[in-house]
Amino acid sequence: MINFNMPTFTDKTTEYILDVFAQNHASGDGKYTKLCHEWFKKNLNCEQALLVHSGTAALEMAAILANLQPGDEVIMPSYTFCSTANAFVLQGAVPVFVDIRSDILNIDETKIEAAITSKTKAICCVHYAGVACEMDVIMDIAKRHNLLVIEDAAQAFDSKYKGKPLGTIGDMGCFSFHETKNIMSGEGGLFVTNNDELAERAEIIREKGTNRSKFFRGQVDKYTWVDKGSSYLPSDVVAAYLYSVLEISDKIQSKRVEVWKKYYNAFVQLEKEGKVKLPTIPTDCTNNGHMFYLLFNDLETRTKFISFLKEKDIYAPFHYIPLHSAPAGVKYCKTASPMEITNKISNTLVRLPMFYDITNKEIEKIIDAVLKFWKKGNNLELSESF
Numbered sequence: 030m031i032n033f034n035m036p037t038f039t040d041k042t043t044e045y046i047l048d049v050f051a052q053n054h055a056s057g058d059g060k061y062t063k064l065c066h067e068w069f070k071k072n073l074n075c076e077q078a079l080l081v082h083s084g085t086a087a088l089e090m091a092a093i094l095a096n097l098q099p100g101d102e103v104i105m106p107s108y109t110f111c112s113t114a115n116a117f118v119l120q121g122a123v124p125v126f127v128d129i130r131s132d133i134l135n136i137d138e139t140k141i142e143a144a145i146t147s148k149t150k151a152i153c154c155v156h157y158a159g160v161a162c163e164m165d166v167i168m169d170i171a172k173r174h175n176l177l178v179i180e181d182a183a184q185a186f187d188s189k190y191k192g193k194p195l196g197t198i199g200d201m202g203c204f205s206f207h208e209t210k211n212i213m214s215g216e217g218g219l220f221v222t223n224n225d226e227l228a229e230r231a232e233i234i235r236e237k238g239t240n241r242s243k244f245f246r247g248q249v250d251k252y253t254w255v256d257k258g259s260s261y262l263p264s265d266v267v268a269a270y271l272y273s274v275l276e277i278s279d280k281i282q283s284k285r286v287e288v289w290k291k292y293y294n295a296f297v298q299l300e301k302e303g304k305v306k307l308p309t310i311p312t313d314c315t316n317n318g319h320m321f322y323l324l325f326n327d328l329e330t331r332t333k334f335i336s337f338l339k340e341k342d343i344y345a346p347f348h349y350i351p352l353h354s355a356p357a358g359v360k361y362c363k364t365a366s367p368m369e370i371t372n373k374i375s376n377t378l379v380r381l382p383m384f385y386d387i388t389n390k391e392i393e394k395i396i397d398a399v400l401k402f403w404k405k406g407n408n409l410e411l412s413e414s415f
């Protein structure tokens with residue numbers, strides 16, 4: 030069976046994890062957390078980078094930092110993971126869904142302004158598949174309406190928009206290091222900001238609402254409970270795993286982009302024949318090789334395709350069920366525009382296996398299976414058996 034995803038370990042992972050115990054510091058903010066913080070500040074060129082235990086935790090911190098009142102609205106796509114919306118719902122706010130663009134599958138920036146009301150406080154944009162939203166337009170809207178911009182950059186490690194790292198363009202950025210992401214620590218995440226005030230408060234929120242970080246830097250002589258917060262920091266064991274993976278991030282990134290290009294080149298002819306649509310990377314955006322997807326013309330063909338690959342021992346999953354149609358989405362959220370594209374994409378997208386250790390043989394097998402699906406006869410045979 031070729032899985033959709035496999036976790037990455039490196040030659041150093043075990044060594045670093047064992048070193049955590051040698052350090053006698055296994056809770057948060059130890060040696061490896063500090064190394065990760067330095068790594069991200071340097072590579073993302075940002076002022077504050079804080080490891081957290083998940084992308085969800087980073088989003089929850091952003092939602093607390095946004096100072097939302099019950100009923101305040103946050104504009105976002107419906108085609109995303111539930112945590113994007115749930116983080117704000119936990120603060121009593123109302124996610125307001127806007128449809129996505131059919132090319133990059135990100136929030137349609139031309140539909141944001143119509144969704145703004147007197148209650149709107151923030152825009153949470155999601156860089157789907159690591160491809161940037163149209164940030165210049167989004168930042169301009171936010172500026173004119175005095176809104177915060179939170180980037181759900183969970184899938185956007187090492188991706189840029191007009192040369193700027195994603196996650197550092199808006200007021201706050203949230204990354205995930207879940208096993209399914211490019212860089213992983215099993216579970217894990219990162220909160221980043223370039224805003225001084227948010228940076229200071231983020232440290233407190235992450236540490237149960239205490240000024241513990243200041244205390245350890247010697248900036249206050251005792252530490253105490255000063256604000257709202259929770260426990261969002263990971264153990265240094267998790268940071269050690271993450272750091273071992275960060276050290277080979279160049280290799281991971283070039284491998285993923287190489288696999289992505291192999292898929293793309295192999296299927297370009299299918300796109301020309303109108304059988305599938307391939308991902309679009311606008312010239313202002315980079316491709317971080319997070320995900321390779323195919324878009325089918327209809328749900329029926331996609332269902333047949335997924336079963337066809339499964340018979341060949343290849344697991345190719347579809348992706349999000351739109352949040353506006355999920356039970357909690359119906360209960361807690363609003364929909365600001367027709368969701369035509371969101372619904373269509375949800376029914377027609379398939380993701381192909383993508384992970385660091387995938388072999389050339391496996392890639393060839395997958396490409397071969399995809400092309401076979403479209404070979405005349407085979408496809409017909411299949412439709413009869415369904």
Ligand SMILES: *Cc1c(COP(=O)(O)O)cnc(C)c1O
Pocket residue numbers: 082083084085086109110112113155181183184204205206207216217218
């Ligand atoms: C993965 C992901 C999350 C959640 O990250 P976790 O680390 O699993 O909590 C949030 N938003 C998007 C878009 C994601 O892809």
